[in-house]
Structures are given as structure tokens and as C-alpha cells.
Amino acid sequence: MPKRHDLKKILIIGAGPIIIGQACEFDYSGTQACKALKEEGYEVVLLNSNPATIMTDPDFADRTYIEPVTPEVLAKIIEKERPCAVLPTLGGQTALNTAVAVAEAGVLDKFGVELIGAKLGPIKKAEDRTLFKQAMEKIGVAVPRSGLAHNHQEAMEIIEYIGFPAIIRPSFTLGGTGGGIAYNLEEYEQMALAGIDASPTDEILVEESVIGWKEYELEVMRDTADNVVIICSIENFDAMGVHTGDSITIAPAQTLTDKEYQLLRDAALKIIREIGVDTGGSNIQFGINPANGRMVVIEMNPRVSRSSALASKATGFPIAKIAAKLSVGYRLDEIQNDITRETLASFEPTIDYVVTKVPRFTFEKFPQADATLTTQMKSVGEAMAIGRTFKESLQKALRSLEIGSHGFESRIFSEPDGYDREISEAERDKISHSLRVPGWDRIWYIADAFRAGFSVEEVHNLCKVDPWFLSHIAQLVEIEKSLVAGKGKLIAKDATAEEFLREAKQFGFSDKRLALLWGMKEDAVRELRHELKVLPVYKRVDTCAAEFEAFTPYLYSTYESECEAEPTDKRKIMILGGGPNRIGQGIEFDYCCVHGAFSLSDSGFETIMVNCNPETVSTDYDTSDRLYFEPLTLEDVLSIVAVEKPEGVIVQYGGQTPLKLAVALEKAGVPIIGTSPDAIDRAEDRERFQALLNKLNLIQPDNGIARSFEEAEVIAERIGYPVVVRPSYVLGGRAMEIVYDVERLRNYMKFAVDASPEHPILIDKFLQHAIEVDVDALCDGKDVVIGGIMQHIEEAGIHSGDSACSLPPYSLPQEIIAEIRRQTIALALELQVVGLMNIQYAVKDGTIFLIEVNPRASRTVPFVSKATGRPLAQIAAKVMAGMSLSEQGIEGDIIPEYISVKEAVFPFVKFPGVDTLLGPEMKSTGEVMGIDYDFGKAFAKAQQGAGVKLPISGKIFVSVKDADKEEILESTRKLVKAGFTIVATGGTATYLNENGVAAERINKVKEGRPHCVDAIKSREIAMVFNTTLGAQSVTDSYSIRRSALMNEVAYFTTVAGIDAVTDGILAMLRENLDVKPLQEYHT
């Protein structure tokens, strides 16, 4: 059956902002879907609130709505656009839930819109626990014992026959939000109630624990003719009990016989057919009892998932693209396999390498959070590595994480000569505990357990990881010992040395790890490798284990005999990507890399991408001409450069990851294009930066550099508290803090010196109540073009990545803006920036302070590009490749008539016990954008996009610090006038009433019940305004913010935020928020 001609216009729903459990894999899938459907000639309408995505680039859809992904907005767009169909299966759980909501509200029927990919019935059957269980019983596929509860009594009844440990899963939540494992009745009761609360349908599933069982996933695709294929099997390293998103996972499955694997496959086929997913990809999770092979199905996602992205990258089979084509009627055997060209998509990929995915966590950002891994996902990113063996693949994956690990560094023993030591009882306990309680670093403790003499069986009993994986780690530990012992073999530099070194590299050891084991410098290991010709070769990912020729250069390194890189002699430029997502370095940088590739390809260059993040568009094999799926370490990048010999390498697009390599790469003779590493250093090195400012006569807040506490104390005294302290060379405000007194400074120094031992501490005067401004600019060395000037809504002191901002500025005087432009241009020219530059200013009392200059792509580049319609990263890539701004016809600012507001999105809900207050350390995972002609409306849209439910009536709870009382008067007055009522704690209530704003008094938590938190929990409060000062006050008000978060009550913790949301709510009261595609704003 060829494609459907009755469909003309298709609406694709995106996933909205990046959050834990829903990251840029849905940009990857959505982008593929947009491209595929446009290629087929359909008119594509897109809804997605996330400006940092490639899919929301105006070229990828015909009409792009950067609007909140909510049922109300979707309904408006459907009414306006009248699409023939809605495709909800490529935008994660958000898209699916939004589509279900509009379908159930009758909107689809009303406008005659069809759901394609998956219909409402199958979606509900897959997502609703009861229906799913019934369906599984019908087809004879086992599920864990389970029952549903909607209230306390039901929860207590069910646990009777399920027993402990029991798993609690709230229905219809993302990434397992609100779920957990209960080991006793007390825990169970608490979790069950929290779960019921977290579920939009007030429902939890309580399940027999299959903790410790082996966990598998199958990626399944089905077409309209009922052809079904399995794209990939994935085996989790971490046994059941750790969310698959937080597990190390391996493709393909390693420890199943064919008979057992076929049982999974048969079940998967039956499941997708019974659930009735029409077309496209689904993900099915299974648990297997390692003792007897008993198989149960855990869940099914009737949509493309994070694992689909992983499976696509792991096999080369583009699941999302094919899913999009299947949704419009194609059969699998009507779609070509891009990689082999001669075969079709109706087959099952087979691979001849091992893929390892390792999650990346950021618990350091949330010190109060419980870092135990559970069924609720907590990781923010992942790295994937490909190797010819598991050992190689695993070791490559570890160094891809960029957490300072280059292999199995010991956490217990001194290396390389301390392995023989007897460990203490405390150390033994530490190891046992780290194996038994899964944490992000368990795998390193597994290696230490073997070093400490634990047997595979002992380790398995503690951590339940399959002995197959454990044996490999045990072998690596043994190999490390023999490497240390055999070091002498290297001296002769003969054939024996070559074989010894080659074998080590075949096991995946990095030069850096070998250097440590051999007591050498990394450079020396590299030189030795070159001397002995122990160099990596590159193999192709081809979907078919070399059965057919591969036409796409999608490559990974290994140490074998035959290289398939086949580099061309075209003019080529290499772009280094950003590695795994983390807070502070996410999709925005991938966006820039992708734009770089598109733009240079347009200019006739061959583009080469290097990255190891499977979620991204940059690691799609058709984003660049050649893709190296490799760790972003000096060793791995230099090896690729040696094979490809690019004319230029771009390091300024992938965030801190490639930037950190710049100096070493340049030293090794790699042609870095764009701003010189020296200029980057001039901007990042405090002392050189100061000289630069003096030369240009620019002002920065008083500051100093301290290498000890004593120095810090002197500097802080000199410039006066409060001060901002941070380690040098960090991104995302890691370990940055505002310090109000010497005691806090002392505490900080203890902590920060740990955080970054080789770097000094930077101390800046903290500018209270200053307005922060972000500027993105382009420069070719001669001309400067301002990309955009953004005014932050939250005051200086809140990390720029966490602050909402407005483009153009909504309250800055013209002369300030003019001066900011002047300073930006002066800086760009002085630094001889070639490409992009980002500057942060703070404006206080009419004075402009320079906070930071980053001569590289910034987090705001995609937002600015969407807001102005000018693709900054594309222009900058061409600049770097030698095309001046004037040659490209780029001149003058674009100052839109409409307002674009960016708002940050936070992961607090995933971290029980974590405060939601913002500060100088970045905590947001994603962002959304709201556009309208009025600031209030744009802000309101941004809030809604971020999932904040803005009230238009009801009770506002206000509790603010003294300094803010006067400043909130105007906003609260306006809100009361608009019909809101105010409740406030003692001091605030008194002040408001005295100043003519009627406020009812409510108890603080410590003043007795009922208090403000009770009011929030009983849903009496529609919105919370809460600002605090000082540690005690922060602690006291923590429960207010936390309960607001958990009860989905809108809350604002800064005066500027309160003012902005007041504007927003008033705008909403004036008239309904309208929807409009980006393409119309841009014209």
C-alpha cells in the first residue's frame, strides 16, 4: 500500500521542554518525522514550545507553532489549521497525553481529524494499567502480579497479596514520576499516597517486585499490512529496580539463548498486534527471572521512546523516520534502507559490534537529593559507545561521560601500585554498600570489589548484575594488573611491545588510563602508539553486519586490521559535538552543531561530526556527511583528525566539552577555525580578561582571585559582602554561590576546593537588584552584528540559564541598550572573535557591568535565532569557514516588533527533598519560548509552556522578605483589582493591609495549624509568591515551595518574576491567548 493521498496536512506534536525522562531524543525523532513527511509532500504543522530544537526551525515544518504543548493550545491550532491528521507518537509522553486529552474532549471528532500512528483505543490500552493487563492475559503473556489502587483503602488491600518489596507506579506520568519501591508497610503507605497524588487519574499500580530480575527492551515496528519487525534488543546491565533510563544498557541482548530471545520476540509481536498500534515504533520492556528464565512483560510504550533513539543510533535503522512514513500508509517493504540502498526497511537489523549506553547524572547540582537509583528516572543525559567487544565498548562509554573518568579508576586503591593492599573493614563495607544500593558510580565500585578479592558470585549477590557483565569487569581488572606488571615489555619498542600495547587498546583502554597504569604522560602513550603503529581503524555501522555494502559513513573506532573510513579529498570541516547532556550543556549546543553542519554543507564543504550522545540530531547519520560516533576526548579526536585531515575543526559549538580540548588540539597541530584558542583564553583567564577590560575602559564588578581561604577572606573584605564565589573554568554555574558573610565563605572554600582542585576560586562583588542582560553577537574580525539583546527577568544572581528573559528587552532604556551594543562591538573586535560571542552584563543604577564574555556559541543561540529569524549558528559557521558577514549579506540588528520570552524548566519534581529556590548554580534542564506582541502575553505563554498553571482567579499566598514588601505592592494591588484575593503571613499581611492591599493573615508553618502549607495542599491556593533572605528563612519556607511544586500550584520566588507574572495574568484576563506560527511572526 503506497502512501495515503487523502491526507494533505499533518500536525506533529513535539515534546516541549527538555526534562528528566524526556530529553532531546524527541527532537531527533520529531525532526526526522518533519523531514520525512515534508519529503513526501505533506503540509506539516508543528506544535512544540521548545525553541532549542531543530524541529522548530522554520524550515522543518510549513507552519511552526512555538506555543505551549497543552490540550487547549492544541485544540486552538487544530481549529485554526484544520489538519487532516495528528501524529502524536513522536513527541514522547507529552505529545501522547496531549493528543489523548484533545481526542477525549471531542476536538478531533468535531474537526474531523484522524489520529495516525496510534489511535486513541490502542494508546489507552497500552497506557492504562488495567486494560494492558487484561490484554496481556488475553494473549497469554505473563505480567507481574499487580493491582490498582485509587485510595488508601484499596492500596492497603492490594498489598496483602502482592507482598514486599512492592513497586508503585502512578498511571500516566512521565519517567516514573512519583513511583518507587517500598520494602515495608510504612514506606509503602507513604509512597502509595504520593503516587496517587502524582497521577493525573489518581491511580497507582502496585506490582509484585521483580527487582533483581534481568531487564530487556525490544524496539518493535509495525506497518499497515501488519508486518512487524524487531529493530533492536537491549539488555540492561543494572537489574530490574533501576529505571532503564538510569541503567547502563547494552545492545544487543547478550545473555539470552536463541530460544529465550525468540520467546521475547514472539511476545513482542503478539503485544503490538493485540494492543493494536497501527504503525510505527513501540518499545516493550520485559523482565526475566535469572533463575529459571520466567519472562514477564513490564510495560509498552505505544510510541517512539528514548530507547528508540538509542536503538536507531545503535543499529543505523532510523526508527522515527520510518515510523513517520508508516503512519501515512507506507509498508515497510516499500521503504528503502538508506544505508545499504539496495535493501528495504522490512528486515531486522543485525549488528557486528557491541553498543553500551551509560547515563549521566547531575546529583552534584542537588546535594539534598537522594542519589539512590530507583524506578524513578534521575539522569539528565547519556553517552553511547560502540566497540567490537563489550570490554572495548564499555570502556569507551565510561570515558564518553566526561566526568573525569577514563576507565575503571579505583575509588579505594592507590593506582597503579596499591592493588595488593588488604582493605579495611570500613572499605569493605563501603564497597558492599555501593554494590547493594545502586548509585551512579556503582560500576566503579564493582571493579574495586574485584580488586579487593570479591568473587563474581559475591558481587552478583550484592548487586544482581548478570555474571556475564561482571566477569568482563573482573577480566578487565585482571588485565589492568597484567598491564602494570608487563610495563617493561614496552621498553624495547619491538614486536612484543607492539603486541602488548595493541592488546591493551583492543580491550578499550584509553591512553590516559594506560598512562596512569604505566606511570607515563598521556602524550607519551600516544607517541608510543604512533611509533609502534598501534592506531585505531574505523568500522561502519551498516544495519546488516557487512552483508551488504554501506553507503553512509557512520563510523566508530576499534583496534583491528581493516579501516573502512575511506576519507575523501574534498574540502572538509569537522565539528566537535557536546557529548552527553547535562545541566548547563544540553540541546542548545547540539542545535548549534547541527546548524554548523547544515550551513557548511550548503557552502560546499564536506562536514564531519564527532559526538557520542545518542539522543541528538547531530548524531543522525544524515545530519552531516560523515559521522564519527566517538568519545570527545583528546585521544579520540586526534585519531579521527589523523584519518580525516580536515581543513578546519570547529570547537566553539559543542559547549565546554570541545572548548576544553581546544588548546591541546591546537598544540597537536589541529587547525582550529573561528576564534583563536588564545582569544578564548583571554576571555576566560581572569587576569588577562581584566587587562582587556582596562584597555577598553569597561567596568566589571570588583573582584579577585583566591588560591586559599586566607586570600579569599582578604579579597571579600576588600570588595565587601555579598560576593559571588566560583571555581574558574566551569559551565552552568557549577559550585557557584552568593556568600553573605565570612562564615559562609569558609564553608564554601572547603567545598569548592574539593570541586576543582587545580583551579583557583574567583570572587566577584555581587550586584544586588541589578538587571542582567545577555547578548549574542556575530563577528568576522572586521564587522560585528548583534544577534540579540535579552533582558533577564530574574535579577542578577540567578544563573542566566535559569532566568527567564525577554527579547527585545522590555524595560531597559534606549541609551543603556545603545551602550551595551557599543561595548559588545568593542569587545568582539578587540578579541578578534571569528564566529559567535556571548556577553553577560548587569545593569545597576544606570551603570553597565561586564559579568562574562564567552567567545563561543551560547545556550541562547537557538532562542535568539527563533526570536529574530536569523540563523546565527549557520552564519557563524560560514564566517569561520572564511565567508565574511558582508559577503553573506548580514548586517544590522533585527529588532522584532513582537516579544519573545524564554523560560527555564526545572527537574525539582524528580528530586524529593530538593528546594526550588534559584541561585547562581544552574539547575534547569530545559527551556520554552512564548511569543506574542505584548510582554505579558508572551510571558504567560512561556509559563504555560513550562507547565505552570497560571490562575485567572483565586487566592494568592504571599510571603516575602522585608526588602521586597514595598516592591510587590504594585503587583499585588493590580491582582486584587483584577479579582484575586490575597492571603499572607503576619509581616507581609500587615504591610499589605497598611498599604491598602487587602490581605487575610495565614499562619506560617511554625505558627500552628492550619497553616499556609495546609492551604496549599488542600488546593485552596491558586498561586504562591515567596521570596526569602538568609539561611533560616530559606529553611522555614522550604515546605511552602515544595508543596506548591508537588501540588502543581504556580509559584514565583523573585520580585521580578512576580511583576512579570502579574503582567501575564492581566494580559490573559484582557483577552484569550492566541496562537500564531513562527513563519508569520518572521514575515
Add this chain to the structure above:
Amino acid sequence: MKAVLALADGRYFIGKALGAVGEVTGEVVFNTSLTGYQEILTDPSYHGEIVTMTYPQIGNYGINSEDVESCKPFLSGFVVKESCPVPSNFRSEMSLDEYLKMNNIVAIEGIDTRALVKHIRTRGAQVGIISSTDTDPQSLIEKAKQAPGLVGRDLVREVTCSEPYRFEEGVWSLEDGYAKLAENRPYKVVAYDFGIKRNILRNLNSAGCDVTVVPATTSAEEVLAMNPDGIFLSNGPGDPEPLHYAQDNIRKLLEKKIPVFGICLGHQLLSIALGGKTYKLKFGHRGGNQPVLDYARQQVEITSQNHGFAVDQTTLDNDKVKVTHMNLNDNTVEGVQHCSLPAFSVQYHPEASPGPHDAHYLFERFIEMIKKNKA
């Protein structure tokens, strides 16, 4: 211990010895299955071949006494990237290396198997040699050149049973292992053993057949004397052309209008008996992911395959035989059916083992044919 794999065209790979120490020759082929090495090792169709597994980690789940397709490994040699010394699976009884040693199979590991596979893909399957006793590549290349290929050889006589026998196992399940069979199975089937895989017999048994396995050379008359309801033509190794005795017997049996079902070599023999010709594929189909289109249902099934020869569609008499299945990778013939007689066959392996179960319906089709013929 060092081992060398050398090909007749001069390419060689140096690796480590696995399994038995020794020297073997055979046609070097590759299999792309991710799982199922034990079934592959014991599939008699690999007789005369050195099998390279494209998946690099082999032996992960060890060897057990259940997952066997015949009484022993039949292949000549085995090539893997990395064999697993410490398998992990609740059914595992020994490691791959132990098993290979026990069965005297010479194997090699630690070579760039992907380079080998690409070489075979571009240059074609050819004779090769694995040796851990002679590790001089030049000497091995010479030996490989002297060794016989598959074309024109009757390998079936080397693997078929010597006496008729019955095989009493049904299909496997996790809970019960191989099923116990019902006492009275209604359909009397005679299965020609050209190198038969046990899972075919298990499937026939579980579908209600009372199967007698007979040697490949059993005459049509002897078979007819057993008064069968259906005749099964099994898989087996090598080239179908020289097997004139089998082709003649099939022709005679077809005349009696007894339902005939063939798999793999059985399919090639049936096609030849019906007037077709076969040819050697460049490097064959071996793996568990081959897409086959069933013309009748217009559906794609993912199939398990293992063959180096194929039926030439242009040689088939369209009035007598129709092609029922086609390979979507290379458009080769995957199934045929006689236009009027109750006879059909497929090139691939509906019994799977290893591989997907998509084509299981073919056993039911055979039963339907028998039922219809009996009625």
C-alpha cells in the same frame, strides 16, 4: 596458541586457537544471527563449511543439552571474534570452547571477522583453512587451493542417517522443555534425511504427524510401501545438482500425488525434480533476519536462512510451478508450489531454531494439504 585462517585467494588472518587443535578445510561462509550459535553448530547443513559468526561475542550463554539440532556439530570449522570463557545462563552447562574441544571442532578467535566477512561478500564464498598446527600462511593458502569446494559434491551421503528412525520430541517451551507427544498422531509422514534439523521433526510431531525419518538414498518404492500421508524433504548441506538419486525419487513420489513439503535443500531438490535448475550464490544467505515476501498473503516474514545455492527462477516452467515466496533483499526464489499437485517448498527455515518463528504457518499448511488429500 596461535591459529591462522587462510583463504584460497591468498587472504589470511592470524588469531588464536579455539576449540580443538588441528587443521580443517571448508568453504568459508558467514552467519549474521545474533543468537543461536549452538543450533548453528549442530545444523548438519553446515557440513563442509567453516562458519564465521558476524556477531563478535559468541559463547555468552554457554552450551546446554537442549538447544541441539542434531547429535553433534557438523560444520568443519568455526570463526569468532571473541569467545566467552565464562558463560552466563541458567541453562548453561559448559563453555563454547569446552564444547568445541569435546567435539573436536577446530576454531579460531581474535581475528577481524568484519574484514573477513567483507572479503567474502566482495570476493564470494570460497575454500579456506583453519590451522593451529601449521601457522605458515603461505603453506595454508596452498592447502586451501588444493581442497575441494562444494560444487558438484554429494555431501548428503556424509550426514544422512544409515537406518530409518523415529524422533520423539515436540516443540520446546521454557517451562517443560521439549513437549511430550500425543500417542496417536493422525498423519503418517516420511521425512527424507538429507541432513535434517531436529526442530523440523519437533514441529511436524507437534502438528500431529507421526514421522519416520529415512536415509537420503531410500527409494521411492520403499517410501511408498510405508503408505505415507505426506512426504517431507529436509534441509541438508551442499550442492543439490549431484543428488540425482534424490531428484529421481522425488519425481516418482510426485506422480503418486502424495503431499510433499520441502525445506532448503529439500526445496532445491523439489524444484529440480520439477524441471528447474539451481546455481551457487555469491556468498549465500545465512542469518535470522532475511525478509521474505509471501505473495499469497502479501506479507513479509522475517526468516531464518542457511543456504549457498538457490533455484533459478528463469528455469521454472510457469505452467507447472509457481513461485510463492521471494527474498526482498535480492529477489531470489524463496518458495515454490506445484500448480496442480500437492507439493510445495521453501528455501528458508520455518522451523527457525535459530531464528524467528514468523513462518511457522507453513507446517499448518502442510497438514491442511495432507488433510485435504486424505479427504
